Amino acid sequence: MNNSFEKYQKRRLRSSYFSVIISIALVLFLVGLFGLIVIKTNSISKHFKEQVAITVFLKDNAKKSDIEILEAELKNAEYTKSVVYVSKNEAAEKYSEDLGENFLEFLGENPLKNAIDVTLKSEFVTPEKMTEIESNMNIRSIVDEVVFDKPLIEILTKNINRLSFWMLLFSGIFTLIAVVLINSSIRLSVYSKRFTLKTMQMVGATKGFIRVPFILKSIQLGVLGAIVAIAALAGFIFYLHKTIPELDLLTDYKLMAILGVGIILLGILITWLSTFFATRRFLNLRTEELYY
Template sequence: MSNSFERYQKRRLRSSYFSVILSIALVLFVLGVLGVVVLKSSKIANHFKEQVAVTLFLKNSVSKSQSEKLVASIKKKEYVKSVVFVSKEAAAKEFSKDIGEDFMEFLGTNPLKNSIDIHLNPEFITPTKMKAIQKEMSENAFVVEVLYDAPLIELLTQNIQKISFWVLVIAGFFTLIAVVLINSSIRLSVYSKRFTIKTMQMVGATKRFIRWPFILNSIRLGIFGAIIASAGLTVVLYYVAQQIPELELLANKNDLGIVFSGVLLMGIFVTWISTFFATQRFLNLKTDQLYA
């Protein structure tokens, strides 16, 4: 009879642990997906920003060597990602291709100018910084005009700010839900052992001595849950990457490392803090309150 009861208790304990691990894994999986969305939204925003170019039109008197020196000096600027020199001959060919006819045949001359296309680092593509860059480049003696699409920059900045705000709000909301769900699972797990906690306390065990095994056990459950969540996240990311390769989900190993590390740390931290407060609550209860 005693052995049957012990087996029943062990099965019940394993079932309880499994449900806690599964709950933690599901919640951490959702957080991992949100983490990927947050990181990729930033990458996508940067991708669009990097397509914006600042074009410097050079004076006709600027020689080839002077143009090369100007390009070399621009490349050293902290805000520059890439620089491309476009000769007026190349620009004329491209323009003729776009309009479908050779415009120089009836003009008799090439009215275009040599130019330099500058692509900037994403963090510098804001209305204020772009105006400052335009002013700086305009002061160069070789430059006759500096052009960029100011309305596009304004619209791009506003839309990115709106999207980033709502992505962070949604991520914060789901993070709060995740913490609450994990906390509830841990509290239920500790609740089932409230009489054991009170018995140990009554025989003279200190709060720290009683609390520590529960915390260690919950941390282990959190780690197991994080491993399962990471495995599920890996499968989903691999599948989506195969279906939509343009997203380059698996290209940046650092971003993936941040997401998986965040999932693991979240699993450890939330289970630790939840167990601490759950055990503390039952340690502070009186014996007659355990039945409430």
């Protein structure tokens, strides 16, 4: 009889632990999925920003040595991602290809200018910084004109800032929801053992002594839940990468590793705090209050 009861209790305990792990895994999976969206949003905005270029048109009388010096300075500048020199002849050939006919035959001469296309790093693609770069270029004696799409930069910066704000807001709300849901699961798990807690306290065990094994067990469940969540998230990422390779989800392993570590740490932190406060609450209750 006792053996049957012990087996029943063990099954109930395993079932309880399994439910907690699944609950934690589901919540952390959703948190990880949202984190992935945030990461890819930043990557996508960075990608679009780094497609923006400043075109520096050069004067016809500019010496080759002066052009090479300017190119070298631009390549070493902190804001530069890449520098491409485009001669007026190359520009004419490309323009003719786009038109589908040789426009030089009508004009008799090449009206285009030699130019340097400067692609900027994403953090410098703002109206203020690009205007500053434009001003620094215009003072050069060999520079005829500096051109970039100011309206496009203003719209791009405004929309990215707005998107970043809302993503940050939703991240905070979603993390709060995750904390509440995992906290509820842990509290229910501790609630089922409230009589055990009180019995240990009544026989003289200190609150710290009682609390430690419960916290360690909860942390273990949190880690297991996080591992399940990471495995599910990895499977989902591989599926998306195979289905929609344009999303380019598997290029930044460092960020993915940070996301995985973040999920594990979040699982540990929430389960630790939830168990600490739940055990403290039940240990502070009187015996007759445990029935309510």
